[in-house]
Amino acid sequence: MLTTEQKPIEEILKYLEGDKDVFIVGCRGCAEGCHTGGEQEVLDIKQKLGDAGKTVTGTSLIDFMCNENLVRMTLQAQEDKIVDADSLIVLCCGIGVQATSAVVDKIVHPGCNTVSMGGRHGEWRDGERCLECGNCILEFTGGICPIARCAKSLLHGPCGGSEGGKCEVHPDLPCAWDLIIQRLTKLGKLDILEDIVPPKNWGVSLTGGPPRPR
Numbered sequence: 001m002l003t004t005e006q007k008p009i010e011e012i013l014k015y016l017e018g019d020k021d022v023f024i025v026g027c028r029g030c031a032e033g034c035h036t037g038g039e040q041e042v043l044d045i046k047q048k049l050g051d052a053g054k055t056v057t058g059t060s061l062i063d064f065m066c067n068e069n070l071v072r073m074t075l076q077a078q079e080d081k082i083v084d085a086d087s088l089i090v091l092c093c094g095i096g097v098q099a100t101s102a103v104v105d106k107i108v109h110p111g112c113n114t115v116s117m118g119g120r121h122g123e124w125r126d127g128e129r130c131l132e133c134g135n136c137i138l139e140f141t142g143g144i145c146p147i148a149r150c151a152k153s154l155l156h157g158p159c160g161g162s163e164g165g166k167c168e169v170h171p172d173l174p175c176a177w178d179l180i181i182q183r184l185t186k187l188g189k190l191d192i193l194e195d196i197v198p199p200k201n202w203g204v205s206l207t208g209g210p211p212r213p214r
């Protein structure tokens with residue numbers, strides 16, 4: 001099961017500055033089990049966003065957001081409400097946020113931090129998408145994780161070795177930072193990369209460095 005913690009509402013509202021209409025997505029899988037993204041939490045966030053003057057265009061609960069095809073099918077059925085939204089907020093693990101980003105051409109805000117991926121979870125077509133860093137930064141990277149998908153886990157990329165959209169370490173794989181820049185360009189949000197982002201808190205990460213007790 002993927003363990004998530006909901007981000008503080010102040011952080012979520014900061015993400016939503018400039019967005020008036022928002023669509024909320026939750027997950028009936030692990031996030032419901034963690035009480036971070038199930039039915040009740042979606043209702044709670046809906047209330048808080050309404051109190052903050054946002055309009056919620058719709059909500060959706062998906063059985064397993066780590067299944068990209070399921071996310072695609074479910075959200076396609078909500079297209080009319082998503083079209084009306086400036087952005088989406090997703091209450092689940094980093095994989096679900098990325099699955100949503102892959103199927104919706106809008107900014108997708110992460111509502112949770114993924115802190116552990118113990119146990120089984122859904123598979124995505126080409127490998128690991130989240131390394132449970134505990135301090136999700138998908139907000140700043142167009143919904144594509146550089147921790148998991150960049151060979152050097154760079155927070156500021158691409159490195160000098162990216163060539164033709166491929167990674168210098170794994171030339172058979174796309175450069176994650178090339179994907180991030182393409183995605184933000186497509187959304188007209190490349191200016192996000194000019195934001196000054198506070199230093200990442202690696203103290204909450206369970207990956208990288210020597211093994212730690214869980």
Ligand code: SF4
Nearest residue numbers: 094130131133136145
């Ligand atoms: S930034 Fe990446 S590794 Fe960290 S929680 Fe988000 S998806 Fe997972």
Ligand code: SF4
Nearest residue numbers: 150159167168175176
């Ligand atoms: S080429 Fe891209 S994915 Fe590969 S290490 Fe450099 S920035 Fe990361």
